[in-house]
Amino acid sequence: MLTIDDLGILRDVTVLEDGHVDVSITPTYSGCPAMDAIRADVVRALADRGFSDVSVHLVLAPAWTTDWMSAVGRQKLLDYGIAPPHPRTGSAVEIALSVRCPQCGSPDSRELSRFSSTACKSLWVCTTCREPFDHFKAI
């Protein structure tokens, strides 16, 4: 299971002396519609483990980038069929890196659409095995 910790969305968890749990999460994109569901899931997961006094708050700074995603998180995305993001180069020269097909491993792929099922992904197709796949964009 891919966790919010793997994705770098979970920023901090603090347990205070009186048992209050404070959780900080950060959105991948400003308009990520999953934030409300994630917030509810955090509250539920903590309630299941006996923590009923919980606050979840959203932090924006420092801004999330795909570099917050762990190596384990990247591998889990790949296993699930989503091409993980490249490391961000920060280079002044724009270069397009090939995206490896998560199905057959071929680097011979092309972008079909710059946007896909969610804001954080683009839609690609593998030229070798012909399978379409999602790619988590590096930001």
Added chain:
Amino acid sequence: MPSSVAPQASMTSAHGRPRHASSEAAQDDGSTRWKTCQYTLRLADDALVSAQRMGEWITAAPQLEEDVALGNIALDLLGQARALLSYAADLEGTGQDEDSLAYLRDERDFVNAQIFELANGDFGLTVARMLVTSTYQYALYSRLKDSTDATLSAVAAKAVKEVDYHRDHATQWVRRLGDGTEESHRRMQQGLEDVWPYVSELFESDDLVQSLAADGVAVDPAVLENPVRAHVDAVLAEATLERPESTVRHSGGRKGVHTEQLGYLLAEMQHLARSHPGASW
């Protein structure tokens, strides 16, 4: 929607102060807090109105992929608008929240620049506007991320990466349509002609923003004009398009003066919240 039914006494809402809460609304006391609130509302309304226009393309764009693209761009802008509206509500300190600011303000209380509210029209107009506004927002947020105001800085640092992608998307469309067929070129050029009279308003400055800029809180829109025009000109040249030579300059959005088209947009956006006050999912 007609706004003339509002009581005359509260017509001072030219600064974006929500009229419906005028009795408790924060007054113009000249404080940095008040000015920051007004400035934040401008950025928020630009993003909110833009999100609403982009969202209108879903199921109506020229390609399925473009439905998805414009829908995702709208979502980014809506997320930016929510963060900014929430912050404006906090600064105002009269019990407003992002929803009341989005759904319960009247047309004259919106302080977006007029270019954002223009009806979508032809796809060429939408693309022309997206090129200008995303380039503007990119130039703005890449500077605002260094704001001395921690919240504006955080929102901008997040937004700049998103609008960079929007700008790239718009740039690709302008190249493709401008340097495409005779028909696509003609419609892309027409889109530019249609939005051009609204471009200069984006770079208008006033006392409020200049005073905030002096404190490092805001970015004076005047400094954005050269970088924005440089990028847009370069894209137009590549796309074999002509920069329009419009002498007409529409203005007034920052003072709550809008085109007829904003009223219709708000009527659609606000209808549910106003018809069913307090309704939630």
